[in-house]
Amino acid sequence: MNTLFLCLLFPLLGWAILAFSRGRLSEKLSAVIGVGSVGLSALFAFWIIVQFNLNPPQNGVFIQHLWNWVSVADFTPGITLYLDGLSLTLLGVVTGVGFLIHLFASWYMRGENGYSRFFAYTNLFIFSMLLLILGDSLPLLYFGWEGVGLCSYLLIGFYYSERKNGNAAMKAFIVTRIGDVFMAIGLFILFAQLGTLNIQQLLILAPQRFAAGDFWIELACLMLLGGAVGKSAQLPLQTWLADAMAGPTPVSALIHAATMVTAGVYLIARCHGLFSLAPETLExxxxxxxxxxxxxxxxxxxxxxxxxxxxxxxxxxxxxxxxxxxxxxxxxxxxxxxxxxxxxxxxxxxxxxxxxxxxxxxxxxxxxxxxxxxxxxxxxxxxxxxxxxxxxxxxxxxxxxxxxxxxxxxxxxxxxxxxxxxxxxxxxxxxxxxxxxxxxxxxxxxxxxxxxxxxxxxxxxxxxxxxxxxxxxxxPLAQVLPQSPGQGLxxxxxxxxxxxxxxxxxxxxxxxxxxxxxxxxxxxxxxSALGRFLSAWWFAAFGFDWLYDKLLVKPYLFISYGLRADPVNSGIGVIPKLARRLNQAASLSQNGKLRWYAAAMTAGAIALLAVLVLLP
Known part of the structure; x- marks a missing residue:
């Protein structure tokens, strides 16, 4: 299992080679690198799964520390991979299904412009998702979380020459970023309350710090749920997913089956100990x-x-x-x-x-x-x-x-x-x-x-x-996730x-x-009349896009139109304009005329004496 890091390394190397080739590689070589890198990752993942089941690690957990990420006071998150039954399951799904999708894409995308660019994006996608599921801390998980968001933007807008595809990519990026902001707030709350963002330490410390239903744990889990509904396209942040079909079909398979949209489900399952302390949010x-x-x-x-x-x-x-x-x-x-x-x-x-x-x-x-x-x-x-x-x-x-x-x-x-x-x-x-x-x-x-x-x-x-x-x-989830209500019944x-x-x-x-x-x-x-109404309403997915356009997009555009001249910048510009006018006025006194200078000195002396006399 010491080869776990190779599951991430191969897709990352594939991305680097394809990205820096700048499209100069042939289709065949691009496919070999793009598909082969994920295939090697899947091969090593399969070997790790076999080892994990035949020779389970102590307590069902394997930890591989690679290096320290940052060190700020007592906050020292590392680049550490955490493998248990939950991450092992996702490892098999992401690499196995991801490899099959890559293999199919090598046929589907043949003859398309940007062939090597496509595989560069998908390789980075697989790497980001693997980092998300194998990271032992929430910052590392969040790094992979943002990575899949970036790759989804690039892949949904792959056919960027058509404006609607770019709009769909931007929509996915913006809507999921809303959820990501909520998730970041949740991380801030957890760190402020518990002093760590290591997932396993959080699961241990949270029951000691919070009683079930406490305000801060409910709020933190609510924020994490906000991130999950954005990434997994659940109400009310579901509107981006249907438009994501603008990307190539293998991209749709990759996003919908093996990677991005399952991230929210994984997040909640991984943080099950926190959500168990927040019954209202779990409901x-x-x-x-x-x-x-x-x-x-x-x-x-x-x-x-x-x-x-x-x-x-x-x-x-x-x-x-x-x-x-x-x-x-x-x-x-x-x-x-x-x-x-x-x-x-x-x-x-x-x-x-x-x-x-x-x-x-x-x-x-x-x-x-x-x-x-x-x-x-x-x-x-x-x-x-x-x-x-x-x-x-x-x-x-x-x-x-x-x-x-x-x-x-x-x-x-x-x-x-x-x-x-x-x-x-x-x-x-x-x-x-x-x-x-x-x-x-x-x-x-x-x-x-x-x-x-x-x-x-x-x-x-x-x-x-x-x-x-x-x-x-x-x-193999028995040692990772708690017993459910239906087990044993x-x-x-x-x-x-x-x-x-x-x-x-x-x-x-x-x-x-x-x-x-x-x-x-x-x-x-x-x-029928009812049929036409329901068909139109359901076809528009209950009108959420229309509602958000009226409540959010139109007001934003109105405010943007009102601020097109940037009044804040104009207001700040008043100060240098005033200084410039005063300088111009003062410059008028420098005219080289002796009488003017004498009159100015006399006026200044009179003003100074008046101040001295009038002041008590």
Whole structure:
């Protein structure tokens, strides 16, 4: 396990080589460096995972100190890597799924301008995410946190020649920065109250310093939650995620499956000891997750862009993870994070295959009849869609999502359970709406089946992992995360499994009726007065962009317009202007005339005598 640092070093070296080559490398060499660096990282990660399970370190923790970062008085954070069951799980997900996405991208991005630049950005993305999950302190985690934010800006705006792509990148950067400011405030509070930002020391000191529900721990956790909702696109900072589809499709897979959006879930799980002392904030975590998963489910139901449907489904699935965290189902949240990475990466990469095959068409209503022409993409969508819809027994998504619903039931949060069941129905409905419209019915475009190992291998690997085989991977979380409410209980679990499975199947059946057997019926519903209103409202994701535009953007622009002349700078400029005028006035007295000088001296003497006489 002493080779842990190499998992970070290889992507960092890949970024450095590609970035400083300034595009002079060939596509083949750029792909070898970009894909190979992440492949080596994944290889070493796999070896570390094997070692960790065969020869577990003492207390289930391996610490690798590299060097001291800064030293200010008693504050001496180091560059130290911390490996336990939680970070080990994320290490496998980030490097494994990240490698498959890089391999697919080497095929997808072929012929694009900025080929080596793309891999430079994605390599830096992987490095930043690994630093985030392996850092032993919150400052180091925050450094990686900002790194993935920077890389998301660069990758979302990769096609920078189009203004809308730059706007989407800027939107993602600004919205997530709002959350980052909240998170920074949380770090300041924790350091001021506990004197350290080492994560493990915080988990030890916090129960000694705070009682459950104390103001400062609630406030600190609320600020950390602000950072988490920004990065993981939860209400009310969710608006950036759908627009992030402006980037290349492998970027969407990387952001949505293996890296950035899972960072908020990881942060809360890693700081579980702090959130356990803040019950009000922890309750809010579950409410935010439940509200987001329902809202995103309705929004996904009416989208027409294949990638935006998957984007809203990501938002919804992250809501499930937040719901699990909010009810104390820590392990269930991380388990779903892992399985979601498998089937969501599969769906995004398969959508990229469809987009390329259909000549960069993304509107599902302009596709149709693709199941014969694109058998691998179709199989990927069937398996990935079933996993997303949590089809019983056969898919990885069923086992992880059902575990979340069980934790909500066992903890007594019935309202969150009902939201989860409603979300399960909506997920099945919009997932198979996409499949039936895009792959069945009448063909509306010519399509050619993509070929190549770099295209097929990632899809086949993720397809297998999205089945029940992926659910057999058990994250070693017992020594890291506390016991959840549902652990050890069985009464009612099978009934809930049958209920959730039936709901998922009902959503698929309804989707088949509306979008496969009777599409005229769905059109009739959509054209009704209520249908048009709801479709427009849901299509706009409940109007959050409009609301923020009215409340925040427009007032900001108005103030900017009013300050275009910079009145503060103008006010400060009055002082040198006054000095200049006084200097000009004084210069008039220097005219070389003896009579003027004599009169001035006389006037000065008279003024001085008057002052002396008048003063007491």
């Amino acid at each position: 809010l975590v579950g409410i935010v997750g439940a509200a987001t998963l329902v809202m995103a489910g309705f929004a996904a139901l009416v989208q027409t862009d294949i990638k935006r449907i998957l984007a809203y489904s990501t938002m919804s699935q992250l809501g499930y993870m937040f719901l699990a965290l909010g009810v104390g189902g820590w392990s269930a949240a991380i388990f779903h994070l892992m399985t979601h990475a498998f089937f969501k990466a599969l769906l995004f990469l398969a959508s990229g295959s469809v987009i390329i095959a259909c000549h960069h068409e993304q509107n599902i209503f302009k596709m149709g009849g693709l199941w014969k022409k694109l058998p691998l993409a179709y199989a990927s969508f069937i398996v990935g869609g079933c996993a997303l819809a949590a089809l019983p027994l056969l898919t990885a998504g069923f086992y992880s999502k059902d575990e979340i619903l069980w934790e909500a039931f066992a903890s007594g949060h019935s309202s969150l359970l009902y939201a989860g069941l409603l979300g399960a129905f909506m997920t099945s409905l919009y997932s198979f709406r996409l499949i039936f419209i895009a792959f069945h019915g009448q063909a509306k475009t010519d399509a050619h089946a993509p070929k190549g190992l770099a295209h097929g291998l990632p899809l086949l690997t993720l397809l297998v992992l999205s089945t029940f085989i992926g659910a057999l991977i058990s994250p 069985q009464a009612g679990k099978h009934a809930l499994e049958i209920t959730s499975g039936s709901i998922a199947l009902a959503g698929i059946v309804l989707a088949a009726l509306l979008f496969l057997l009777r599409p005229d019926l769905s059109q009739k519903i959509a054209q």
